[in-house]
């Protein structure tokens with residue numbers, strides 16, 4: 001369950017302005033529900049929680065997990081970029097033990113590592129150093145099946161697996177997640193006989209965490225995907241309600257747009273737990289790619305406190321006053337550690353004796369909220385009870401729904417990403433891809 005608290009905005013936004021934005025958000029919700037807006041052929045994500053819970057998809061992913069377990073696979077390379085990477089990465093970072101790699105007892109699940117999310121040669125070489133030491137398998141994810149970064153990584157991993165295990169065994173260690181018919185990856189997967197999961201046409205990359213794109217890596221890592229879908233389902237139901245008082249997606253979308261209209265052009269997603277760092281990365285893609293177009297859109301940034309209070313804190317407190325904060329507030333720690341009394345008190349910390357570490361974190365959060373509001377930074381608070389599969393699923397769905405509503409309030413198509421093509425065309429031209437000769441010549445003339 002995600003609860004929205006707008007108390008940190010009341011000194012910044014007049015009640016009438018907020019209410020006017022709630023009306024706009026409700027109108028946007030109606031467009032989204034009736035599927036009459038821009039990009040309405042990309043709304044397949046809206047009912048993914050209910051549809052997926054009723055399907056056999058999680059069980060199908062569990063079958064892959066069990067088959068690989070019977071081969072003692074201890075490393076899975078998940079290849080993908082953008083929406084084909086960030087959701088799974090976010091979930092795994094949030095749910096995994098932060099020192100899993102260093103622990104002696106590593107548990108039963110294979111280690112998941114990611115590739116194809118950059119074009120660094122050093123990254124690939126170092127990844128291969130690891131793969132060579134381990135019993136490896138690979139999940140390659142690309143909706144279009146033509147994205148360069150994952151395609152390059154997959155070519156290298158595929159060759160390694162085939163050279164090491166033979167072609168037939170390699171084919172059992174590779175699963176593809178891609179379009180049902182189009183793209184080079186689909187053709188390759190069919191030709192090589194890979195197990196394949198489909199990303200439906202009507203779900204865009206950044207809205208795909210609750211498709212096999214996110215589900216397969218999360219299941220392989222040993223987490224409870226059904227619980228995540230149930231959390232998302234609670235939000236699917238709540239965030240469909242045409243209700244300004246009870247629909248959290250309406251409240252969040254309305255307030256961030258009210259603040260944007262007042263010049264708060266940068267929204268910083270704040271977490272007070274390092275496990276949520278990649279929630280910020282996933283959220284930045286979702287909102288940046290959905291809203292940043294036609295010369296419009298709130299710029300999404302993210303920080304992790306208290307860590308970044310010692311780096312970005314100064315700017316947020318005193319820099320240009322174009323910022324708003326959205327804090328993902330976790331009510332309860334999953335683990336417990338008390339700060340004990342020290343009779344010598346050489347560090348002067350006995351005022352904390354008997355308190356939990358998380359109480360210090362909570363007071364840092366409260367103190368920062370008050371300081372930032374005093375400094376002119378409004379704060380939207382989104383709270384979840386604790387970090388687990390259920391609440392993560394709720395957050396994923398909540399942010400997706402609020403993003404669709406916000407994009408329509410802004411007047412853009414939240415479901416396309418025309419701007420992403422510009423760098424690709426230049427890169428292809430500079431790399432000599434056939435068909436880009438004229439563009440290559442024009443670019444070289446500029447260098």
Ligand code: PA5
Pocket residue numbers: 081082083084141142143144145146147150204205206207289417
């Ligand atoms: O949200 C999006 O559509 C993009 O970020 C894509 O997910 C990303 O570019 C990867 O695309 P693909 O899955 O086609 O390789």
